[in-house]
Structure formats: structure tokens, C-alpha cells
Amino acid sequence: MEKLQNFIDGKYVAPISNAYFDNVEPATGQVYSLIPDSDSEDVELAVAAAEKAFPIWSKMSVEERSAILVRLSEGIEKRMDEFVQAESKDNGKPLSLAGHVDIPRAISNFHFFATAIIHFSSESHYMEGVGVNYTLRKPIGIVGCISPWNLPLYLFSWKIAPALAAGNCVVAKPSEVTPYTAYLLGQIAKEAGMPDGVLNILHGFGHKVGDAIVKHKKIKAISFTGGTKTGEYLARTAAPMFKKLSLELGGKNPVIIFADCDFDDMLSTTIRSSFANQGQICLCGSRIFIERSIYDKFKEAFVAKVAKSVVSNPTDPKANLGALVSKAHMEKVLSYVDLAKEEGGTVLTGGERVILDAPYNEGFYVRPTVIEGLAYDCRTNQEEIFGPVVTITPFDTEEEALMMANSTEYGLQTTLWTSDLKRAHRVADQAQSGIVWINSWMVRDLRTPFGGVKASGVGREGGLEALRFFTEPKNVFVKY
Numbered sequence: 001m002e003k004l005q006n007f008i009d010g011k012y013v014a015p016i017s018n019a020y021f022d023n024v025e026p027a028t029g030q031v032y033s034l035i036p037d038s039d040s041e042d043v044e045l046a047v048a049a050a051e052k053a054f055p056i057w058s059k060m061s062v063e064e065r066s067a068i069l070v071r072l073s074e075g076i077e078k079r080m081d082e083f084v085q086a087e088s089k090d091n092g093k094p095l096s097l098a099g100h101v102d103i104p105r106a107i108s109n110f111h112f113f114a115t116a117i118i119h120f121s122s123e124s125h126y127m128e129g130v131g132v133n134y135t136l137r138k139p140i141g142i143v144g145c146i147s148p149w150n151l152p153l154y155l156f157s158w159k160i161a162p163a164l165a166a167g168n169c170v171v172a173k174p175s176e177v178t179p180y181t182a183y184l185l186g187q188i189a190k191e192a193g194m195p196d197g198v199l200n201i202l203h204g205f206g207h208k209v210g211d212a213i214v215k216h217k218k219i220k221a222i223s224f225t226g227g228t229k230t231g232e233y234l235a236r237t238a239a240p241m242f243k244k245l246s247l248e249l250g251g252k253n254p255v256i257i258f259a260d261c262d263f264d265d266m267l268s269t270t271i272r273s274s275f276a277n278q279g280q281i282c283l284c285g286s287r288i289f290i291e292r293s294i295y296d297k298f299k300e301a302f303v304a305k306v307a308k309s310v311v312s313n314p315t316d317p318k319a320n321l322g323a324l325v326s327k328a329h330m331e332k333v334l335s336y337v338d339l340a341k342e343e344g345g346t347v348l349t350g351g352e353r354v355i356l357d358a359p360y361n362e363g364f365y366v367r368p369t370v371i372e373g374l375a376y377d378c379r380t381n382q383e384e385i386f387g388p389v390v391t392i393t394p395f396d397t398e399e400e401a402l403m404m405a406n407s408t409e410y411g412l413q414t415t416l417w418t419s420d421l422k423r424a425h426r427v428a429d430q431a432q433s434g435i436v437w438i439n440s441w442m443v444r445d446l447r448t449p450f451g452g453v454k455a456s457g458v459g460r461e462g463g464l465e466a467l468r469f470f471t472e473p474k475n476v477f478v479k480y
């Protein structure tokens, strides 16, 4: 069986412990490769390599760094098909999704930051008759990047691309649930001409190798995307060491639908915002609030469309939904359906596991699920499920919709549907979230600030925000 390896100092190497654990294919429930069970000793090796590489990488001209990152982006593009297949197999998502979203976006992430760094500039502050301040923006040194399983290479590259572009050396860890495309990336980086030690990729469990990255004294900043509980632990660990921290955490996003919206556009987009990637996108809308006058019309049309969604193996071109990422996650999602019933909810469609024909009969498939009749403040409507489960709830006034939308501890994304321009701006202004989409969903401009408020995170990724995070500003004053 294939053994994945760590990528340290420009070479693929086995973990020092020589221990591995299983990598399960979600579509079949079968083990198909082995993942290095790395620990703090592997982190030491990666940090030593990064330390050695830092003077080379940080002093290289921006144009040279940029060219290497452009080649890296092109290197993925040349092997697009291999990456798409690998992402789908590792994660369970439909091939079409990996081919249209995940891998193209990873390619864009590298290309975007490769070019952004050329245009990055710093401020100067002139003091009339006194002198001038200018701000240097220096790379931090060695930084840690830790990413989740839902959009594996997409989110991994979203961190390491700006970190590298800004001149840092990186010790990165993809999720142990979906390590494969990050594993492939090492070779691409090498072929692109990236100096050894600049990018180091370690595999293994969060509580082991992830924790060792967060605790390492020479790793000066941590960029993390994952669950809120993990983020809280990271903050507690890294804050006393005065590390720079960027935390992109969980969500429980509301979708607010007013009666005056473009119904057809709203309906087809709401299907996507609910169930794309099996509902496993931090930006998916999981609580849908509908103005009462169109509640019944929406319910009927939405449930009919959801019930027709095709749940199938990820290689089936007809699949709207593939497999959930793991058995444990599938069980967690289904436990929330049970909870919703206990809390008085009615399952309008879905709510159960789907058993496909062999060889997919042990895969982790769940029918897309719509639940109504729940209080806005019950656990089902407050806790992150992160699967193909949404609730629908009517509202009477804009104030009530906002109150319910803003009622969770999270604040990542709010989607609004209305054709009233004034209301759109007013509600967007009051939504407690870092991102608002009006009459749309998942339209991403890589220059915009990305992140959440409340328990959805601290800091912003994207565009200049990411380049600022991965650099340390130093103010220099010159007297006239």
C-alpha cells in the first residue's frame, strides 16, 4: 500500500518514528494509503531546514520569488487531472467539484499571491517640517500553516501562497483526513525551483505534529483554519508565546430570504449554498430564514428540488453530492438529525444514510436534509453541523430575521435575498459576520478580506490582509 511521506528540506522522507496510520477513501470506506504519524522530532527537522533556507528565500528578489510561485501554480495546472482525481478520492467530493472549484482555486491562489507581492507596497507618514516615517514590511521568519479537510488543497494553498510570497519559510500541515494533494505539492515546488527548506510539509495528527508546530519557539506565526474548539486551544497555547495568530474557524451561517427576491435565482443558489461539497464548506448557509408570505411556496419548491438531488459515488458525473469525509463525521451529522427530532423538528426530506451499490456500499453518504419546526435558539440551530443538513424557519419582520440570524456564537457569513436596495445595504450593515453576499453566494474576489467575527475567528485572510499578516511592520523615522 502506498505510503505518503513528509516533504522536508526539498526531499520526501519517512517520519522519524517510521509510524503510519490509515488513510480511508470516503467513497468506499476502505483504506487506500498510509499517512506518516509525524511528531515533534519531524518538526525539529523541518524547522532546521526552514532556518537554513530563510536567508536565501527572504533575500531573493521579489521578482525571482514571484517567478517560482508562478511556476508552482503552472506545475499544478499541468497535472490538473492527477490533482483532481486525488482530491476527489481523498475527500469524497464529486470529481466535477474538485475539477471546477478545488484545484482551479489552488492554482489561482499561487498565481494571485505570486503577482500580488510584486505590487505590495508599504506606507510612509510625512511630518511637516520634522521628518518622515516609512514602514518596512519584513517577512516574519518561519511560519506554521495548518489547514482542514473540507477544501484540502484550496485552503492549504490559501495560506502557504501568501506566506511564501512574503518571503517566509513555511512548516505546513494539511489535515490528516485529506493529506494527499498536499503530499503531491512537494514535488511541484521542487520542480518549480523552490530552494530546499523553504516549504516543508508534515503529515500527521493535530494533537501530535500540529501541536508541536504551534509550540515550537522558532515558529513565529500560526495561520490556522479549522474548528472553533481547536482554534481556542491554539490561541491559549500560542498567545503566551506572543505568536502572531490568524484563526479561521467554524460557522453557522444564516440565509435571509425576503419575499421580493428573484425567486428562481434564489432557489437554485440556495440549493448550492446548502449542499455544495455535501454542506462541508465553512461558507454554506445552514439556517434559512424565509419571509412568511413566501414560506410555503419556498418550502414546496425547495424540498422538491432537494429530494431530486443525486447522491452518488464521486466519479459519477450525475452526482450532486458525494461522500462525507469520514465515518465519524457522518455519524456526527446524523446525530444532529436525531437531535433535531428530539427538539421538535420535522424532517421534510433526507435525514438518513444512503447505501450505494458495491464497491461504494461502505461509503459515507447522507441524503441532503431539510428540517422545519425548530426554535431559532435550539441546539440544532446554534451548533455547527457542517454537513448536508439545513433548517427552514419563517419570519415576519426584518428585525426578527436579523435577530435570529445574529443569534449564534458564530459570525462568518450571511446571505441575503431581496430586490430592495436600501434594505439590502441596511441588513448587510447589521449582519454580525465578516462576509455578506447579497443575491449571490460564494462569489470570491481574492483581493477582499476573508474571515469571521465572534467565534468564527480572529484576523482576515485574502489580498493585502494576508500579506500584512505574513510580514512584520517596522517604522523608521528620519529627521530633516
Ligand code: NAD
Pocket: 146, 147, 148, 149, 150, 155, 173, 174, 175, 176, 204, 205, 206, 207, 208, 209, 210, 211, 212, 214, 225, 226, 227, 228, 230, 231, 233, 234, 248, 249, 250, 251, 281, 282, 384, 386, 412, 451, 452, 456, 457
Ligand atoms: P480541526 O480543527 O479538527 O482540524 C483542523 C486542522 O488542525 C487539522 O490539520 C488538524 O490536524 C489540526 N489540529 C487539530 N488539533 C490540533 C492541535 N491541538 N494543534 C494543532 N493543530 C491541530 O477542523 P477540521 O475538522 O479539519 O475542519 C472542519 C472545521 O473547519 C469546521 O469547523 C469548519 O467550519 C472549519 N473551517 C473554517 C473555515 C474558515 O475559513 N473559517 C474554512 C474551512 C473550514
